[in-house]
Amino acid sequence: MIKFSASILAADLSDLKTEIKRVEPFIDEIHLDIMDGHFVPNLTFAYPILEAVKKCTKLPIDAHLMVTNPEFHVEKLIKLGVDRITIHIESTFHINKLIYQVKENDIEAFVTLNPGTPLNTIEEVLSDVDGVLIMSVNPGFSGQKFIAKSLEKIKKLREWKQNYGMDYLIAVDGGINNDNIQTVVNAGADILIMGYGIFKNDNLENLSRTFRI
Numbered sequence: 360m361i362k363f364s365a366s367i368l369a370a371d372l373s374d375l376k377t378e379i380k381r382v383e384p385f386i387d388e389i390h391l392d393i394m395d396g397h398f399v400p401n402l403t404f405a406y407p408i409l410e411a412v413k414k415c416t417k418l419p420i421d422a423h424l425m426v427t428n429p430e431f432h433v434e435k436l437i438k439l440g441v442d443r444i445t446i447h448i449e450s451t452f453h454i455n456k457l458i459y460q461v462k463e464n465d466i467e468a469f470v471t472l473n474p475g476t477p478l479n480t481i482e483e484v485l486s487d488v489d490g491v492l493i494m495s496v497n498p499g500f501s502g503q504k505f506i507a508k509s510l511e512k513i514k515k516l517r518e519w520k521q522n523y524g525m526d527y528l529i530a531v532d533g534g535i536n537n538d539n540i541q542t543v544v545n546a547g548a549d550i551l552i553m554g555y556g557i558f559k560n561d562n563l564e565n566l567s568r569t570f571r572i
Contacts, residue, residue, distance in 0.1 A: 361571060362388065362549065362551070363388075363551055363557065363571060364389070364550055364553070365379075365382055365386045365390060365558065366390040366532070367379070367390070367392075367404075367558075368403060368554050369554030369555045369557070371558070375415065380415070382557050382558060382563065383416060383418065386567070388419040388420065388442070388443075388550075389418050390423060390532070391404055391412065393405065393422055393424050393425060394425045394426065397427045398425050409422065413439075421443040421445060422436050423532075424436075424445065424447065425498050428450070428451070429450050429451055433457055433460055437464045441466065442467060443490075444466060446461075446469070447472065447473070448471070448472045454484055455487065458470070458484060459487070462489070467489040468487075468488050469528075470484055471493070472494065473498060474494055474496070474497055474508070475497075478512050486525060490527050490528035490530055490549075490550070491528075491529055491530070492530040493530070493532070503534055504534050505536075506533070506534070509533075510543070510546045513547045514546050514547055516529050529548050530550035530552055531548045531550070531552065532552035536555070537562055537566060540556070540566065
């Protein structure tokens with residue numbers, strides 16, 4: 360079953376609790392983009408927002424670290440009780456250390472990479488992670504157009520998984536909508552991370568029923 364992950368960056372943040380409750384029946388988890396204004400050209404959610412989200416929902420929370428020096432944040436996120444931490448391969452020299460630190464605390468560890476980063480940069484950690492997030496837009500802002508070449512990365516990840524008997528999940532984030540969702544699923548995605556595609560979608564109930572059941 361495909362999972363829907365709601366990226367709250369696209370929600371109406373002035374009424375976040377209502378927004379989460381509105382889409383909650385049609386999603387499986389919450390995606391929280393933590394940006395530092397340095398690794399990506401935007402500043403977003405910090406720890407108080409995460410604490411607020413946890414009060415609004417019992418759904419699993421994925422903390423996506425779009426930050427320089429993720430080492431400074433992992434321990435705090437673990438203490439705050441997130442269910443998954445997603446770390447960019449480009450952001451650290453010590454990806455293995457961070458993956459082990461996350462998994463030792465019974466939290467899912469995902470690795471991710473920017474659209475312009477070759478897939479082979481994460482080959483060495485594929486056997487250690489719980490999942491891979493393919494960024495299908497350049498990270499930083501909601502509402503961007505899906506980068507079609509991302510489909511090649513999704514298909515290659517699925518091929519590697521099948522050929523080498525690995526069991527990591529494949530998540531995709533960026534520009535997924537009613538028009539391209541089937542193509543993304545067919546390529547091999549297990550988790551669809553959507554902002555506008557969830558919070559601004561008039562067809563969310565039907566879309567959720569089609570792909571989540």
